[in-house]
Amino acid sequence: MPDRPMIEIAGVSRNFGTFRALDDINLTIAEGQFFSLLGPSGCGKTTLLRLLAGLDVPSAGTIRIDGEDCTEIRANARPTNMVFQSYAIFPHLNVAENVGYGLKRLRLGRAEEDRRVAEALEMVRLPDFGRRKGNELSGGQRQRVALARALVMRPKVLLLDEPLSALDKKLREEMQIELRSLQQSVGITFVLVTHDQYEALALSDRIAVMFAGRVAQVAEPMEIYQHPATRQVADFLGGMNFLSARIAGETGETLTVETDRLGTAVLRKPAGFTASGNRATVGIRPERLRVLWDDETAPHMLTGRIASRAYFGETTSLAVAIEGLDAPLSIVETNDYGADELKIGAEIRLAYDPEALVLVSDPAA
């Protein structure tokens, strides 16, 4: 697929009074991409999505959609459609009328209109629901109607504001799979807002992580998980053990760091990294630490004592106090062997791989 840009956001800010909800956002989203905006509550995800939909106007900056400057164009004239956080199903209309709402204006004729509504309902697997009233639907059905209502317009960009957050875990997982396969079959550019890291990682081609109105990192899911650019991003996407390290050497792309207990490693610099002084922050994911059983050995080992433990069925989370480290290391152990021996106070050995260390920008360091 040629990476033609579908959405170009340049220098966009949005102020509410003196409060700056979005601060100089720059993003490019390619055509046909499944793009996610990920961030904690209140970081400005909905605000940005509303700017893309044309329901709000930026205080500064420009938004181009499919090459056309849309900054001043209102929602009704944009090639975008939105699935609202609350779904916004029209309660006075039935499902078919809801889905056909936007088609009325196009004057396609009754037959064509009915055909497209039926096709859209088929796509979201609600073929026999046309006559139901909007307020007689379950959460998952409402979400599908909202999806069908937007898809039937054949927009260039579909905007989804936490469409799955109201659903229970099982239904949410089903809908995630459906959403992904739907996106692949229709080939429309999707922009999904979510605060659920797993959802973003599982569905997206690319993810932008936002904090307090700014974009902290834009990358592919694996890259963002394995090489989070900042301490904040690393912390938001799953757990991370942070360690302070000495800088022992530097090249253009890499940094050699010495940690107190986890040895020396040559690490890739994240984008925008600048060393301040001779200290740096490195991290290691909990699942990259492994418990060593019986007389098992590994090239890189640590000994420690279990400080706390939480049992999750398939995994057990441990906090292991290591001599010489300020904070205990958290680790996630798969429960395939001897989970009941992992008692608080027990002494255990851990294996790690220095390759698993990552360097992150840490303004606090």
Added chain:
Amino acid sequence: MKRTTRSWRDREDLRGLALISPTVLYALALLLVPVAMVILYSFWKQSFMTIDHTFRLSNYEAAFTQPIYRALFLRSLWISLTVSLVTVVMAYPVAWYISFHGGRNKNLWLFVITVPFLTSYLLRVMAWKVVLGHNGVVNSALMWLGLIHQPIEALLYTANSVVITLVHSWVAFAILPIFVSMEKIDRSLVEAGRDLGDSAFRSFRRIVLPLSLPGVISAFVIVMIPTIGDYVTPTLVGGRDGMMIANIIQTNFGQAQNWPMGAALSVSAMVLVSLAAGIMVLLLRLLVNGVRR
């Protein structure tokens, strides 16, 4: 399945009934009993100082055949319909403005609207005499501007003056239910309409208008039902042409001392206004359904 006997306390519906029974009894005593008495009276007959208690329909016959009554019924219906229509049409934009553009001053706006109601109803009606009278505000202003050379007599003591005064008295009561039904409309519905291609006006017509219809209907009914029975306003500003059915009902219960006739007229008025209100509600529904396509 075994059926177990349970105390009435466990039965959801009985408990509900028990809970509302004080209210029900109160409503029965104060609403149903007087209405029942009026209905009973309407089938009796006044003969001089006593009441003949045999069942008869002669009062209703009189109510629907005598030209004076028929004229008054028609005029009352016409006035109350006009008043409710004008009131709703005037109240709707105000309610819409407060609800959608009131910002954080919504409560202030609502308060301002109710301020005139701090003065007595009678005073407000009397005030219209000052405004519409022979040497009143309107006539003086028009004369001063040179638009007319002698006062317009048709302003006061006509059906028009009754309509104007009643609209003014009821408009706040119409704004409130419309406002409430608009407040209940989820704003994201309007945005969804815009997002699906509607202009601002189209999304108003297809979403706000049908969803505020319950408020419009209550406003309509709230205004129409009391206005048909109003006799203060017609007495004060209505003159001969502005007399309404309630005036003649009042006379029957008062000076004329013909309670059965008054009762029959009251019941007929009740039935007529219910019918008229029902028809209007249906028409409004049809209109809104037609317009939201």
